[in-house]
Amino acid sequence: MLIHKIRLVLASLFLQARMSTVVIAAVLYAASSYLILYLTGEQSLLEPTAFFYWLVVTASTVGYGDLSPTNDAAKLAVSLWVIPVGLSLFALVLTRMGIFISELFQKGKKGLRMLDLKDHIVIIGWNQARTHRLIELMKAKTNAIQAKIVLCVDTDIENPMPGEIDFVRVDAYSHEESMARASLNTASRIVIDTPQDDVTLTTALFCQKASPDSHKTAYFEDESIGRLLKEHCPNVECIPSIGTELLAKASLDPGSSQLHRQLLDSTEGMTQYSVLYNGNQDLAYGDLFDHFKHNLTATIIGLRKGGSEHILINPDMEERVRAGDILYYINEKRVNERECFDIPAGK
Structure with a gap:
């Protein structure tokens, strides 16, 4: 009962320990096991390669049996120290690794992981179906562009397209620390399409400062705000809403809307x-x-x-x-x- 409680306490401390502590514990375990074999006279297991192989096989309970202690003192020491401590250490290391991988995956899914990308495409803003369609068009095979796509949002959502794009959730589109997670300064293209024109304007100004060499495009419902941005950032390509112009064109020349849609659709034809x-x-x-x-x-x-x-x-x-x-x-x-x-x- 006492041993079980001690193991639970050690396990709790181990899971809360830093990776450096885990490494130190593993090194001390290996060193003490080697010392035990030396003191008990197990010469056949002291050769470095043989010792490492035997210790891993023993601690993981695989137990091939091709290498094992031969004298009674060594067998007793291995039974009382090497096997129980090694088994606990091995299980806890695997648990810690599982927790680390799970946390890393969850961070990526929630957009909290720091990305290390270069020459990628950053899409800023979340407009649900429209953003899905934008990503689909940019990933079209006919575009022959292999750059990774990073979706950057300020809403409380998880990666809407896991496995297809990278994802970053930020506090605000002008928040320097959280926006840095999208590797903004090394992006080749930045697309800004937020639901509000004023947010798009401030985001474009921030991106121009953070990533001056990238090609930036920004979508505006109000064309006058786009013109205002061009005055301050002439290198940013502003995309105005063309709904009214397209409506007039389609009424005078039937089929114009389908023609324009096809010219912009990179998924087929x-x-x-x-x-x-x-x-x-x-x-x-x-x-x-x-x-x-x-x-x-x-x-x-x-x-x-x-x-x-x-x-x-x-x-x-x-x-x-x-x-x-x-x-x-x-x-x-x-x-x-x-x-x-x-x-x-x-x-």
């Missing part, structure tokens, strides 16, 4: 992509148009000149494409940069 030109030589837009159409079965629909906010839709065939310009095209899947600008000889 033809959709719209972009590619940045970084070459040293200027290229003729007409040559690129022919190359895309005949060699890549794709259609260029627009050109954005480097540093310009305006996109040229269906530009003149003699227009020159220079380093820093962006081409927008329609295709079944994203085409890599080399294929886009590797025009066959003679063009």
